[in-house]
Amino acid sequence: MTGPSPDVLVFDMDGVLVDVSRSYRETIRRTVERFTGRLPSHEQIQELKNRGGMNNDWDLSYVLIRESGATPSYEEVVEEFQRIFWGREGDGLILEERWIPRPGLLERLASRCRLAIFTGRLRQEARHTLRRFAADGWFDPVIAHEDVERTKPAPDGLLKIAQRFPGRAIWYLGDSVDDARAARAASVPFIGIAAPDRGELKRLLAAEGALVVLAGVNELEELLA
Numbered sequence: 001m002t003g004p005s006p007d008v009l010v011f012d013m014d015g016v017l018v019d020v021s022r023s024y025r026e027t028i029r030r031t032v033e034r035f036t037g038r039l040p041s042h043e044q045i046q047e048l049k050n051r052g053g054m055n056n057d058w059d060l061s062y063v064l065i066r067e068s069g070a071t072p073s074y075e076e077v078v079e080e081f082q083r084i085f086w087g088r089e090g091d092g093l094i095l096e097e098r099w100i101p102r103p104g105l106l107e108r109l110a111s112r113c114r115l116a117i118f119t120g121r122l123r124q125e126a127r128h129t130l131r132r133f134a135a136d137g138w139f140d141p142v143i144a145h146e147d148v149e150r151t152k153p154a155p156d157g158l159l160k161i162a163q164r165f166p167g168r169a170i171w172y173l174g175d176s177v178d179d180a181r182a183a184r185a186a187s188v189p190f191i192g193i194a195a196p197d198r199g200e201l202k203r204l205l206a207a208e209g210a211l212v213v214l215a216g217v218n219e220l221e222e223l224l225a
């Protein structure tokens, strides 16, 4: 049996290609702790993320800090966040990231369609991680924070990719409601990613119009088979 076959697979990075529980997520926690004296739980962060409109972890940290009554400026929060995450030269918590695709997955996918990335990461942070896991050559284009005028849930990054591949079937894989909304706004089919222990997220992604919600990117081949 032949499944549906997109021409271009566009991936969100965080939570899809990269496990960021010990990098971005931990940076949010430590940034919030720095200004409030309290370490927020992973559940608290996920809850806020599920509300949507905050795909940027700077915004998310800022909101958590302000909600707890502390009043640093946005710039101070961003500076502290970057100090923890990026460090001095990419030697911060970014080094705690883990690559999710199993060996061979990208090779096999690339043999059947184009692979691209649309991420809210800064370009430098996207490239750093892709290089580290020797995945830099698989994705073209890589659309990062600086490459779009409006961030997700705006569809700008997907529209840019669609322009590059006119008339081709494009799919977007993401793990947040903002990813799903960006896909819908770009009229691009959306594949949700939600780990089995993220029941609420799975429900949300389905409600936002996901074609299907997978437990992880390594299940993608079964869908295409």
Ligand SMILES: [Mg+2]
Pocket: 012, 013, 014, 015, 016, 174, 175, 176
């Ligand atoms: Mg993500």
